[in-house]
Amino acid sequence: xxxxxxxxxxxxxxxxxxxxxxxxRLRAWATRAPLxxxxxxxxxxxxxxxxxxxxxxxxxxxxxxxxxxxxxxxGNYGDVLGDAxxxxxxxxxxxxxxxxxxxxxxxxxxxxxxLDRKFKGRGIVRTLLIAPFLVVPVAAALLxxxxxxxxxxxxxxxxxxxxxxxxxDWISNxxxxxxxxxxxxxxxxxxxxILLAGLQSRDQQQIEAARxxxxxxxxxxxxxxxxxxxxxxxxxxxxxxxxxxQNFDAVFTITSGGLGTANLPYTVYQxxxxxxxxxxxxxxxxxxxxxxxxxATFALRxxxxxxxxxxxxx
Amino acid sequence: MSATAVRxxxxxxxxxxxxxxxxxGAGLGLVAWLAGIVFFLPIxxxxxxxxxxxxxxxxxxxxxxxxxxxxxxxxxxGAGGGASPWPALINSAVASxxxxxxxxxxxxxxxxxxxxxxxxxxxxxxxxxxxxxxLPVVAGLLPIYLFAKNTxxxxxxxxxxxxxxxxxxxxxxxxxxSFLAEVPVAIIEAARxxxxxxxxxxxxxxxxxxxxxxxxxxxxxxxxxWNELLFARVLTGVVAETAPVFLTGFIxxxxxxxxxxxAASLVISLPVLAAGFAAQDKLVQGxxxxxxx
Numbered sequence: 001x002x003x004x005x006x007x008x009x010x011x012x013x014x015x016x017x018x019x020x021x022x023x024x025r026l027r028a029w030a031t032r033a034p035l036x037x038x039x040x041x042x043x044x045x046x047x048x049x050x051x052x053x054x055x056x057x058x059x060x061x062x063x064x065x066x067x068x069x070x071x072x073x074x075g076n077y078g079d080v081l082g083d084a085x086x087x088x089x090x091x092x093x094x095x096x097x098x099x100x101x102x103x104x105x106x107x108x109x110x111x112x113x114x115l116d117r118k119f120k121g122r123g124i125v126r127t128l129l130i131a132p133f134l135v136v137p138v139a140a141a142l143l144x145x146x147x148x149x150x151x152x153x154x155x156x157x158x159x160x161x162x163x164x165x166x167x168x169d170w171i172s173n174x175x176x177x178x179x180x181x182x183x184x185x186x187x188x189x190x191x192x193x194i195l196l197a198g199l200q201s202r203d204q205q206q207i208e209a210a211r212x213x214x215x216x217x218x219x220x221x222x223x224x225x226x227x228x229x230x231x232x233x234x235x236x237x238x239x240x241x242x243x244x245x246q247n248f249d250a251v252f253t254i255t256s257g258g259l260g261t262a263n264l265p266y267t268v269y270q271x272x273x274x275x276x277x278x279x280x281x282x283x284x285x286x287x288x289x290x291x292x293x294x295x296a297t298f299a300l301r302x303x304x305x306x307x308x309x310x311x312x313x314x
Numbered sequence: 315m316s317a318t319a320v321r322x323x324x325x326x327x328x329x330x331x332x333x334x335x336x337x338x339g340a341g342l343g344l345v346a347w348l349a350g351i352v353f354f355l356p357i358x359x360x361x362x363x364x365x366x367x368x369x370x371x372x373x374x375x376x377x378x379x380x381x382x383x384x385x386x387x388x389x390x391x392g393a394g395g396g397a398s399p400w401p402a403l404i405n406s407a408v409a410s411x412x413x414x415x416x417x418x419x420x421x422x423x424x425x426x427x428x429x430x431x432x433x434x435x436x437x438x439x440x441x442x443x444x445x446x447x448x449l450p451v452v453a454g455l456l457p458i459y460l461f462a463k464n465t466x467x468x469x470x471x472x473x474x475x476x477x478x479x480x481x482x483x484x485x486x487x488x489x490x491x492s493f494l495a496e497v498p499v500a501i502i503e504a505a506r507x508x509x510x511x512x513x514x515x516x517x518x519x520x521x522x523x524x525x526x527x528x529x530x531x532x533x534x535x536x537x538x539x540w541n542e543l544l545f546a547r548v549l550t551g552v553v554a555e556t557a558p559v560f561l562t563g564f565i566x567x568x569x570x571x572x573x574x575x576x577a578a579s580l581v582i583s584l585p586v587l588a589a590g591f592a593a594q595d596k597l598v599q600g601x602x603x604x605x606x607x
Contacts, residue, residue, distance in 0.1 A: 031433050034423030038483060039439070041420055045480035046446045049454025049461075056456060111349055119343025127591065128350035131357055134590035136541050138558040139579035143360050146567065146575050153572070155359050158376035185356070193598040197606045235602060246450045248544045249558075253565055265544070268452040273548055278456060285452045296448035300441060306606070307437075 050289065057282035064276045076283035086267060086284065093245060093263040093291070096176065100183045101240045105233065107184065108191025113221075115192070116199045133189035141253030144182035145171065149254075175259035179250050187244065191236045198232030199225070231302055238299035245292060264288045364576035371572035386573030390581065399578065402560035405471050406582075409546075409556060410539035413478035417486045417535050418528070420479070425490035430502065430520065440491060447484040451544050459548055469551040477545050482535040489534070489600055493527030494520065530596030533589040540586055557582045 060072035080086045115126055132140070148155045151169040160167060171178045202225065210220055248265045255261040257270060264284055272281035362378070363371045364387070370380035392398035424443075428436045458477070459468075467473045497520050505515050546556040561582060564575050590597065598606050 028434075031427060031431055033427075035427040035433060035439065038420040038424035038443075038487060042443065042446050042480060042483060045476060046449055046454060049457040050449060052457030052460075053453055053455075111346075114342055114346035114349060117342060117346075119340070119346060121347065122343075125346050125350035127594075128354040130590065130594065130597070131354055131587065134537070134583070134587045135357065136558060136561070136579070136583045136586055138541075138543055138561040139583045142561060142564055142575055142579055143356055146564070146572060147360060147363060148356060153372040153374045153376075155356070155376055158374050161375045185353070188353070190601060194602055194606055197598045197602075232606065235606065239602060242448055246452070248451075252543070252547075253562065256565065265450065265452045268455065269544065269548065272456050272459070278460075281456055285450075285456065288450050289453045292448055292450050292453075296445065299448065300445065303444065303602075304437075304441065 053282045053285050053289075056278055057286050059279045061279040062276050063272070063278055072279060076279045077287075079280055080283045080287060085262075088260065089262045089264050089267040089284075090287065092176065092261060093265075093288075096180060096183075096247070096251075096261075096263055097241050097244045099180050100187060100244050101237050103180070103184045104187040104191045104240065105236055107188045108236065109195050109229075109233070111188065111192040112195035112199055115196055129192060130189045132185050133187070135186070137186065137249040138253055140186055141182055141250045144178070144185075145254045149178055171255060172259070175255050175261045179254050179261050182254060183244065183247065183250050187240055191240065194236045194239075195229060195232055198229045202228050231306060234302045235299070235306065238295055238302060241295045242292060242299060245288065245295065264291075360576045361580060364573055364580050366573050368570040368573050371576070372570055386577035387581070389571075389574040390577040397560075397563075399557070399560055399581075402555050402557045403582070405550075405554055406540055406557040407585075408471055409474045409478055410536045410585075412472075412475045413482065413539050414532050414535045416475065416479040417482045418532060420483055421486035421490050421531075422528070424487050425494050426516075428487070428491045429494040430497065430499075440488065443484040443487045446480075451481075455544070455548060458545075462549055468549060469554045471550070471554040471556075473549055474542075474546060474554065474556070477549075478539040478542060481542070482538055485538075485600055486531050486535055489531040489596070490524075490528065492599070493524045493531070496527075497523045527596065530593040531600065533593035534597065534600035537586050537589050537593075540589075 057076055058072060058074070059069055060075060061069045081090075111129060115122060115129070135143070146154075149170040151157060151167060151172075154170075156170065157167045168174075207220055207224060210224060215223070246265055247263065248269065251257055251261055251263055251266045252269075257266040262270065265288065268281050268284045268288065271277045271284060359376075365382040365384070366377065366380050367383050367385055370377045371386075388394070389396065390399060392400075427433050428440055433439065462468045462470075462473055501519055502515055505519050510518070541558065542556075543558045543562070546559045547562065550556065550559060561578060564571070564578060593600070
């Protein structure tokens with residue numbers, strides 16, 4: 001404001017930049033304001049607890065002996081990685097995630113290709129196929145455990161009975177596969193939906209053109225459809241991995257973590273909820289996070305490339 | 315792809331192909347139907363078993379044509395002296411509906427600031443929200459448990475409401491952002507030029523276009539909250555127990571109880587099935603965090 005007295009002629013130009021910054025800043029904050037509640041809420045509820053987990057993971061801390069809490073450095077991580085049972089749960093997590101994601105991805109691709117064609121009752125079939133995903137996970141696990149797998153009166157052995165097949169005890173004989181099968185049943189619809197969306201975003205003109213040029217169905221699938229689907233396959237695999245790495249419901253319900261099916265989330269639950277080993281549980285939790293971050297980095301890259309394409313198209 | 319230019323002239327050759335393809339298509343349609351039935355079979359069997367008597371439910375070979383009864387449902391709702399599922403169902407309803415409302419209250423303004431009137435670097439903010447979704451539940455479970463224990467919040471349904479809000483907020487922000495971005499800027503500008511104030515613009519211009527998307531987002535948030543087990547299992551006890559926690563009571567066999575398990579699983583899944591089919595068109599978008607439309 002002092003500028004107006006010294007140089008009256010320059011006043012209009014000089015005052016404007018002097019006044020503008022505060023109002024600009026105000027406007028910027030006004031634009032930002034609607035965002036802040038959600039942002040602050042997320043930081044407080046998700047980031048702070050993780051920081052706490054990180055801190056606790058460096059302490060030797062059993063909740064039953066609260067006075068014996070002491071700093072342990074990387075001791076808990078050493079214990080987690082050194083303990084045979086815990087190391088096995090890392091391996092189980094990887095096995096479970098990879099098997100379920102791959103199987104449901106392949107099945108989902110097959111189903112998406114079938115549903116991409118026109119046929120009578122396509123809507124009904126789509127609905128039938130989505131249904132498994134819309135059963136509450138615990139209910140789905142109970143369904144498999146008691147109603148399908150039960151060796152005496154389960155439906156699977158009931159159907160095998162008709163063809164004179166064997167009567168295996170599914171959960172005891174192949175516990176991990178039993179858990180995986182139930183998860184594949186629930187997650188195949190998820191993959192199918194993502195891949196179906198991918199198939200339907202193909203360039204139909206290009207496919208028609210290839211067909212006119214004499215390309216067969218198989219050639220079109222290999223040279224046009226698969227390359228186009230690549231990112232949708234990646235997205236399905238990565239999102240599926242993020243959800244299945246965290247799976248707790250199926251392991252908890254079908255085997256209660258027994259018979260070598262305990263994955264990391266179950267181990268974390270078990271080591272603090274039942275064994276009260278807070279430090280150990282936190283270290284295992286941090287390991288799950290590290291695994292997730294590795295997957296998430298790739299996932300975010302795929303999402304962002306799809307996202308930029310969407311924004312670019314609009 | 316020079317062929318595109320030739321295409322109109324060659325329609326004659328394409329008329330011959332559909333006939334053979336239609337025959338193959340009918341066969342593949344049959345395969346699709348078979349796949350649909352195989353995938354649905356466990357649910358159909360669960361539904362049928364829930365209407366059987368306990369002795370008909372547990373047979374080998376399975377009794378497909380046994381007489382139907384509502385005993386399984388009566389048992390589930392506590393007729394046989396078991397615990398009533400109503401408190402758990404009500405808790406689940408409170409947790410799911412309240413958290414979904416909170417999500418809407420927080421996500422709508424945020425999505426507005428990321429689409430219609432975007433802040434600088436809005437994509438970075440959007441991706442921050444997404445990255446929080448990738449942090450697994452076990453990452454913060456223990457500190458949340460300890461916090462709840464020290465503040466007397468254990469076994470309190472409102473703790474779950476807060477956690478479910480945080481669980482669903484990223485998905486909601488992503489979905490709403492993409493729905494609000496579909497509102498043409500020109501219409502909003504036109505309304506502004508006509509002298510409409512912000513609340514009027516939001517209510518009269520933005521809401522009608524974005525409402526179906528907002529509804530679908532709410533349904534998806536509802537599903538995720540209703541399904542959640544790990545938080546509920548660790549943080550609730552007798553008072554705030556939710557429906558999935560109630561279901562975990564069926565993990566160990568209790569004699570003949572198949573019909574009851576099936577009835578329980580079906581009743582507790584019904585809200586999810588209903589919400590899922592209602593939101594079917596937007597389901598992929600929600601599940602893929604908005605990456606697929």
